[in-house]
Amino acid sequence: MLNQIRSKRLKIFVKLRTKNKVIKIKIAILANGVWDLEWGKQALKEVDFLICADGGANYAALSSRIPDLVIGDLDSILPENLSQCEKSGCLIERYPCEKDETDLELALLRAEERARMLGERDIWLYGATGKRIDHFLGNVALMLDYAQKGYRIR
Structure with a gap:
């Protein structure tokens, strides 16, 4: 049910954009690096799609x-947090541990x-x-790749 709501919400955003109304949608990725909890709580309040x-x-x-999507091999997420995400209707994309991409690349x-x-x-x-x-150097390389594609990784 929640996935349907999220999907409908995205469709509404697309419709609004197609009617020449500019609405900024903040898309964010939260990786498993260093995280300042106090600052992070505030930052995530401004995110539309996590x-x-x-x-x-x-x-x-x-x-x-609650994220909108959790993606990766799920070897680092705590079982209780995965369970909470599943119960909340968060989309989960599980990949095998042996894969060509890092979780952040996915x-x-x-x-x-x-x-897009x-x-x-x-x-x-x-x-x-x-x-x-x-991991830090690999992530910087990823950011550069996306910058070359025309994205601003902030």
């Missing part, structure tokens, strides 16, 4: 925010789809730095 890359859903739960692909559908060029990325230098 995608959590696997363990980013743990930070969403701490911030009292999240960016979905964010790009939503942004809504005519947005901004994608907000939270929690993409801080824990491991190899």
Whole structure:
């Protein structure tokens, strides 16, 4: 039921945009990097469509925010947070652990789809730095890839 509501909400946004009414839709990804809880609670209040890359859903739960989509191999999300997301009608896309893309890459692909559908060029990325230098550098490379596609990764 909630998925139908979210889907209808996105269709309404698209209809409004097609009638030359500009409405900014904030699409954000929450990754499993460093997360400042106090700041993050405020930041997530401004997000219209939240995608959590696997363990980013743990930070969403701490911030009292139900994501619209959780995506990845789901090896980092706590079972109780996954259960809460499922009960709340959050879309869940589970992938095998052995895959070619990182969880963040999968999240960016979905964010790009939503942004394209809504005519947005901004994608907000939270929690993409801080824990491991190899992940940090990979995430910076991803941001550059999307910048070359014309998106503003913030």
